[in-house]
Amino acid sequence: MSLLLHIETATKVCSVALSLNGKLIHFIEETSEKYIHSERLTILIETLMFESSRNLADLNAITIDKGPGSFTGLRIGVSVAKGLCYALKKPLISVDSLVGLYYGFKNINNEVSQNELILPMIDARRMEVYTSGFKSNGEIIFPTSARVVNNSFFEQFNEFQKVHVFGDGAKKVMDSFVNNRLVFHREILCSATHLIERSYEKYCKNTFENLAYFEPYYLKDFKPN
Structure with a gap:
């Protein structure tokens, strides 16, 4: 049995979910123009467990969105996850x-052909986004990276009949x-529910992080406004 708690704080969405053997039990998420993670994350976790009639001690593992994304959001999410x-x-x-966004797309769009590109995006300031390219079977076309959104960026994908764009960085496009x-x-934004399938796969393979050394995947150095 695998009872997993999933925590998502990479964007302005503050989201938590509980799954059993790879299936969603319950989730709660809130979105605000201001980052509310420091005030709300632990409350959402407590509420999630209460509404699911579960105890934290019942958990088999905890899943975190490691990034890239908001520096502040990732730092808070990882700190809470490691503390638990x-x-x-x-x-x-x-x-x-x-990868989480890709699974979120795949779970509601199962008729995408191999000549269509799946392009999740997360806002990375100015005209940059964090993005990665996937085929419908999950094959990675290019790994997670920070890219400037311009015409030359999209010209490299001319071979694809369609390009599916989503995530909070898609607004720039x-x-x-x-x-x-x-x-x-x-409608597809970061959510703790999108972490369920991939984290269950990792749990079954005992693919765990080293708590002492694990840090968020910021990808870029933090620059205050």
Whole structure:
């Protein structure tokens, strides 16, 4: 049996979910223009466990979105996750932000062909986004990286019939580009529910992080506004 707690704080979405053997039990998430993670994350976890009639001690592992994403959000999420792991003596599982978004897309769009590109995006300031390219079977076209959103960026994907764009970084594309090949999915944002499938796969393979050395995957150095 695998009862997993999933924590998502890479963007302005503060989200927690509980799963059993890879299936969602319950989730709670809140979104605010201001980052509310420091005030709300532990409260959401407590509420999630109460509403699910579960105790933290029942958990088999804890999953965290490791990034990239918001410096502040990732730092808070990882700190809470590691604190729980230490206190409960449970292992930590991490999932890349863009991989989580890919699973979120895949779970509601199962008729995408191999000549279509899946392009999750997370806001990375100015005209940059964190992104990674996937085929419908999960094959990675290019790994997670910070990219400038411009015409030359999309020209490299001319071989694909459609390019599916989603995540909170997709708004930069919607506001700046008109292209018949671009398909936007505004409803798909970061969520703890998107971490379930990948984290269950890792749990079954005992793929855990080293708590002493694990840090968020910031990708870029922090620069205050």
